Amino acid sequence: MKKTIFRLSVMLLAAAVAAGCNNAAKKAEEAAAAEQARLDSIAAVEKAQKEKIAMEKMTTLPEEPVFNIETNLGTIKIRLYSKTPKHRDNFEKLALTGFYDSLLFHRVINGFMIQGGDPYTRDTSAAAVAKYGQGGPGYTIPAEFVPEYTHKKGAIAAARRGDIANPKKESSGSQFYIVQDEKTCAQLNGEYTVFGETISGFEVIDRIASVATNARDLPLKEVRIKKVTLDLPEEAEGTEKAQE
CATH class of the missing domain: 2.40.100.10 (Cyclophilin-like)
Structure with missing residues (x-):
């Protein structure tokens, strides 16, 4: 009986650890995705600014x-x-x-x-x-x-x-x-x-x-x-x- 309880406890502990690892991995993925989205947003803004400046410059160029x-x-x-x-x-x-x-x-x-x-x-x-x-x-x-x-x-x-x-x-x-x-x-x-x-x-x-x-x-x-x-x-x- 004691062995059965011990094994069950170990199994529950392992499941809890696995769940914790999965949650940690999921959070890490979500954080990485959020960071990439932030960087992409910054890059998009910078690109738009460069294009705006370029378009203004183009109006002054010769044919x-x-x-x-x-x-x-x-x-x-x-x-x-x-x-x-x-x-x-x-x-x-x-x-x-x-x-x-x-x-x-x-x-x-x-x-x-x-x-x-x-x-x-x-x-x-x-x-x-x-x-x-x-x-x-x-x-x-x-x-x-x-x-x-x-x-x-x-x-x-x-x-x-x-x-x-x-x-x-x-x-x-x-x-x-x-x-x-x-x-x-x-x-x-x-x-x-x-x-x-x-x-x-x-x-x-x-x-x-x-x-x-x-x-x-x-x-x-x-x-x-x-x-x-x-x-x-x-x-x-x-x-x-x-x-x-």
Whole structure:
């Protein structure tokens, strides 16, 4: 009888401990979820503030603004085209909100082009690397084909999914490529939206294109976009700094 009571007591104690552990684990999960929700809320507010500032800034930009793509291998200065306004405005917004900062050129083919703008490339873990080329801001942009905008050296064009999955040839919301070789990229004219061109830094394009890559065209040593900044005349730049 005593043994039975003892065993029952042990069982009840074990059940109580298990229940306590489960409750503790549940509370920990709830706390973690609440903290993540708080962080997500803060991030959403910060994103909204950045976008508001960017939209206000965009109203003051010229029709064909100039941006600097600053990388760890040098700076590429580009001008965006006025006849592809959807792509121009989208690039402006992403650049001014810091979307491109710290992203990789994740696909590099010497004698062809260099490609970047995938937000997945902020994470260099093996799991993330498998996703390179698939990331974006969650939307696409309608094609804007302009015959005079061709894949000349230094042209900036929007990456996109293939025709079968994307018959309207809509562009990625953030991924872009820069032409290194006009001849090999001529086949892309009228198929991918060209929305800007390189003004200076052609040697940087060649430098990036010449880095060693693996079988997936991913550079073996990181080629990272430090930041994309608006190129301002010296007078305007001095005024803007004084206002900060």
